[in-house]
Amino acid sequence: MLETIAYSILNGVLYGTLLFMMSSGLTLIFGMMGVLNFAHASFYMLGAYFAYTLGQATGFWVALFIAPILVGSVGAIVERYGLRRVHQFGHVPELLFTFGLAYVIEELVALFWGTVPVPYKMPDALNFTAFNLFGLDYSMFKVFILLVAVAMFVGLWVLLKKTRAGLVIQGSLSRPDMVGALGHNVPRVFMLVFAFGCALAGLGGVVGGIQFVTDPGMAFMMGPIVFVVVVLGGLGSVPGALVASLIIGILQTFFLSVNFSLAETIGTLGIEDSGFFGVLWHMEATRIAPVLPFLLLVLTLIFRPRGLFGKREA
């Protein structure tokens, strides 16, 4: 049991850091622009595919830097020529625009790279065992992901707390209407924040695509979970996104790796494996895992719409 717990915490933290790479950008974009970017996970996917293709020409290390920049550029174009136009119609059309965009990006990715997973592999330099825990190998690449996430968090923190641009962003997180009054070019700030958020998701994709799988379905897999994270953390709150990412990451990994059901742990208590509660009683944890984030999402929205750390209600 101890092995399982330790191992699922390690893997959960890993998964959580990947979630944070996506959710931090999403929550920044929402906090500032009020746009819940449905296509955010699509930019994560683009990051993986760009890095895969670039990597074939330049190698992983160059791709690690170029791919997020490319994704950010795509984000900037989307904001400049799409979202900005829709912005005047209100928030619901914005949501719908990104909803449609997610479909289109998925199809385009399937068009250019095919519907089957591409062989996006970790670089040889990281392909060795970093340490061994309870007889299970923990690869250097996983350590590398953690390092990237930590670097990103530190970079983000410095950017938000120590730079002028960060002050503008922070200010606008609490009072979006005041940015313009202070003489900033609001559309430009919006575009840059959107591009930046997308680039963060792209960076997540560069490493996430290797850790998991790089196929056109990866956005659809990740998208809803990222929403859960930002809602749980509190829309617009970066520290909230971090904490919520880790919670969801650990919780889901834990449920996937342990093998228990209420019936096995507590005993059947004479409850038959039929009917709603009976089935639930005998359900193995691994089968509950996919439902868990959504249950959390709904419960959070009902009982605490501002999430764990949010200042404003969604």
Added chain:
Amino acid sequence: MATNTAVGKPSLLKLWPWVVIPIVAIILPHIFDSGHDINLMSHMSIAIIFALSYNMLLGNTGLLSFGHAVYFGLGAYVAMHVLRMVNEAGGEGLPLELIPLVGALAGMGFGIIFGAVSVRRAGVVFAMITLGVGALVHSSSLMFTDFFGGEAGLFGDRTYAPSMFGIDYGSSVSTYYLIVAWTLVAAILIYLLKKTPLGWMANAVRDNPERAQFVGYDPTFVRFFQFVLSALFAGLAGGLHVLSDEIVNDEVVGQIQSGAVLLGTYIGGIGYFVGPIVGASIVTILESSLSTYTDAWVLYFGLLFIGIVMFAPMGIVGVIHLQYLSWKAGGWKGNTGIRLYLLLAGLVGIFGLVCVIELSYHYFRSWDPSAPFGLMGFTVDATGAMPWLVSFAIAIAGFGAMLLHAKPMLARRTGAKTEGGKA
């Protein structure tokens, strides 16, 4: 005062769609009589009810739902269980004609349960809760295999059930007529609901929930009632789905189904009663016919949807309606030619874009890109430069002419006219 009382009173002339549409619906199976076509028309009818019920939320109450398939799907499942009970009882029990009602009641029941937790807030919170509930129910459908039948789904037999009128539903035509009858009932009811105090206040709450409070209405309750009624009609559509397909699986509660109804409704136009009808019909036809011609149909859908959101948020019906109003007000005088030119240029541009997309799909996705393939009646080689150049040229010429020539010209002409009118 005389003008006031006349407002909104439906003149008999305005009732013509309610007469024409049923007649068309009755005649259609005699023209398109293949099993595939009749099936398609049944699906269209069901999609129309579903989209109309969806628009009770989005268009009338301003609630954007990402999980409306939950009520469609759960309605379908409950109706299917009842159909199976009837089957197992040796074809005795509830008449087939009333089984869709079971779906409606189930939809309403689940609407009450989930609606109670969803409607406290509108806007993004509502959208997220519906997304969450949708994902929750869809994931659960694979957990609780007793009720949902697992991945294979559940089967029933519509012919092995009693009929109130002694009709044999073995043929798909008679089932189609039953579905059309229910569609008409549902459409009329949804139309009438818009005219009731609840329907009016739904619009009021959509536009200004605060003001609605200060005339005595609780916005949460208005949203809740609309939500429950909408779920009822979604469940009815689900019940009809059971009759037409005789199978339900987890797809009916899934996110794709929820997304499709949103797409269809919005493409048609959420501000108009006929919007969802037009949108659902187009989406059903395109989905069925386009998918046999091209792999790219989901992409076309996505692009169409984005195009509508960006350039015509009032939807297809809205665009036609606005142009009609402008034409009636004489706004087309002297620039009808330019308008047609604009439309033509746009169509040419779309044609070019379609060529490019089709070429891309062949080039990237087929086993042998150099194999000749048919494009718009020509046989071309996608590895050669020529088809690409021509397609791009058509697309650029079309969109270029539309945006850089026709549009400014129309703007100049109409701008000059309104200024002249004022002077």
Added chain:
Amino acid sequence: MSTRNALELKGVKKNFGRAEIIRGVNLDIHEHEKHVIIGPNGAGKSTLFNLISGRLKVSEGSVKLFGKDIHNLPAHKVNRMGLSRSFQVTNLFQNMTVLQNLRCSLLWSEGHKYAFWKSVLKQDSVTERANELMERLNLTTQANTPAQLLTYAEQRSLEIGCTVASGAKVILLDEPTAGMSRTEANDVIQLIQRMTGENTLVVVEHDLNVVFELADRISVLVYGEIIATGTPEDIRNNAAVQEAYLGTEVH
């Protein structure tokens, strides 16, 4: 004049975080009276209205409407107990026409609630009252104009009409003449007097000409406290008021 109190505020306090905006207001508003609340900017007049009408929750104290507690009730319940209000910023159903706005405002007070089995247009009493209100508002010619296309003064009139239409006995108007010219403001004052009749009226107002024309009694709110209540004459002669408020504006 009846001496029953329409509204009773006892020790009403409201704080946002550490900032106390309303610092213990005691105020009785008699039935049928026209009561005007004046005070310098930032005195908390709008906040006080929001507290009475249920738009904000009071932090401490009580608000009674005809002897019944209404603080901590949601706005729609307060409205159903006989209190309605207008807003400082025009707050209508912008996409609806004048007639539709009035009909919507009448539905609850005419007892139609959430009915989904009858047609709005067939409710003759609603139509009749809407037409009558429209005439009194001088908006009959604009019956089918969407609210957002009305002039500012017309929108304010319609808002007063909607407020009256909701069947309230106590009507709160938040700066009904804000942003209007002298003549427009006079028209609105006449309209208010015509429309509200026997109802109890509480108005927040800046324009002192308006205040003295309209008011039976005046209360002066300064920094979250009522420093004086009385007839226009009392207020004019009240030294504290002159110092705190009128002094700066009268000469």
